[in-house]
Amino acid sequence: MYAIELGTEKSDKFRIWIKGEAAVLMKDGEFNYSELRKNELDMEQVRSMLRQQSIFSIDEVKDLILEPGGKFSVNKYKKQGSVTPEMLGLKPLDDPVTYLLVDKGDLEEKMLERMGKSENWLREQLENRGYPPLEKLLYVEWCPEKGFSVKTKLDDKIQRDKLN
Structure with missing residues (x-):
């Protein structure tokens, strides 16, 4: 186990071979079809993974990355994101100690x-x-x-x- 960790630290090629590499499935709202095919993903699988992150339309997604562990990282379009107190000019207080x-x-x-x-x-x-x-x-x-x-x-x- 130690040898594997040492090898992944010292060599990028070995690290990628052992741990994998993130795959950019969507960039600026455009799908990378070759990465979808390479990772054997169909659109319903992508939609299912997005729904698990409370994203119900692909139109909300600007960038989509398949991480080596199999989870998605999503960057949503700002217009699709949640309104924050800062956007409204508010200064929210931290939750108090109880x-x-x-x-x-x-x-x-x-x-x-x-x-x-x-x-x-x-x-x-x-x-x-x-x-x-x-x-x-x-x-x-x-x-x-x-x-x-x-x-x-x-x-x-x-x-x-x-x-x-």
Whole structure:
């Protein structure tokens, strides 16, 4: 095994012979028919692989590469891509850190400790918001930016409460 890795590092021809080489199947929206034939691919196989990447029309694809491992790498036309927040002039925030404080009805004391909070703090916060006692809660998550997310043992509905 070591000899093979060493050989693939030292020789491009040996690496290509062992690991294979990427095949450019489409460039700038035009198929390379000889590469399709060489790799024994028909159009339905290509369409199937594209659908697995949520691409449902070949018209969306600018460049298509068959990687040595058999997977496709796709470069879509920008007009076909998803709209990003940056395109709309927005500056999205990163997802905030959340803390699991109650899991399956059990208080996560180490998490409270890590946050510098106490069980009394948690009980007071939940009581002030009208939630039942800890013993009746299935799940409590807290995020400094979003507040509490609480699920009781009595219902299937997650309740969100913004911390003010």
